[in-house]
Amino acid sequence: DAGITQSPRHKVTETGTPVTLRCHQTENHRYMYWYRQDPGHGLRLIHYSYGVKDTDKGEVSDGYSVSRSKTEDFLLTLESATSSQTSVYFCAIGGNLHEQYFGPGTRLTVT
Amino acid sequence: QQQVKQSPQSLIVQKGGIPIINCAYENTAFDYFPWYQQFPGKGPALLIAIRPDVSEKKEGRFTISFNKSAKQFSLHIMDSQPGDSATYFCAASRSGNQFYFGTGTSLTVIP
Structure with a gap:
């Protein structure tokens, strides 16, 4: 998985609780991305980062925040999880040529 | 609003056949068009990508055809x-x- 790890790999949480997902890379790539994957929707970009402390919103950013304090780590936080945020979350990294490499994913269930 | 429309949703072919998957887009500012392959339980993997200055790109058995005027691109899998x-x-x-x-x-x- 191109030097990308995601943690946790599986998580079950209750509605209203905060959740943080972590993406870690060893490739020193500039770009990092968070996606969610849902049946019938493909992959949808939540947030992305183009450098340390430089982030921007994707098409489905409501209810999510991100932080990148180091090149290798990109955190996705659900401030107050809802059932609609039950999904598989993928982190990706990208270089200056726009190629993207995806992590193994985190399956999140909000009950 | 779906920025990229993909068809068909599913495809069944015989071994040796040439499946073709089509995509269409609207935003002429797009400048990078990748294809990803995903196996169950895994993250997507970059397969092949094209930029709008060429009409075709081949990598092994995979070919992208790109039609800039029609704003369409397709993936062909040979054999x-x-x-x-x-x-x-x-x-x-x-x-x-x-x-x-x-x-x-x-x-x-x-x-």
């Missing part, structure tokens, strides 16, 4: 094998920032 059975996603990006994915095509190659 398809059962091991090619997977879900395929097209995507489009502007300058490596926002990526928009199609909804995916489930390909089954029958031995």
Whole structure:
């Protein structure tokens, strides 16, 4: 998985609780991305980062925040999880040529 | 509003056949068009990508055809094998920032 790890790999949480997902890379790539994957929707970009402390919103950013304090780590936080945020979350990294490499994913269930 | 429209949703071919998956986009500012392959339980993997200054790109058995005037691009898999059975996603990006994915095509190659 191109030097990308995601943690946790599986998580079950209750509605209203905060959740943080972590993406870690060893490739020193500039770009990092968070996606969610849902049946019938493909992959949808939540947030992305183009450098340390430089982030921007994707098409489905409501209810999510991100932080990148180091090149290798990109955190996705659900401030107050809802059932609609039950999904598989993928982190990706990208270089200056726009190629993207995806992590193994985190399956999140909000009950 | 779906930025990238992908068809068909599913496809079944015989071994040796040439499945074709099509994508269409509207935003003429897109400058990078990748295809990803995803196996169950795994993250998407970059398969092949094209930029709008060329009309075709081949990598092994995979070919992208790109029609800039029609704003369409397609993936052809030559001599398809059962091991090619997977879900395929097209995507489009502007300058490596926002990526928009199609909804995916489930390909089954029958031995």
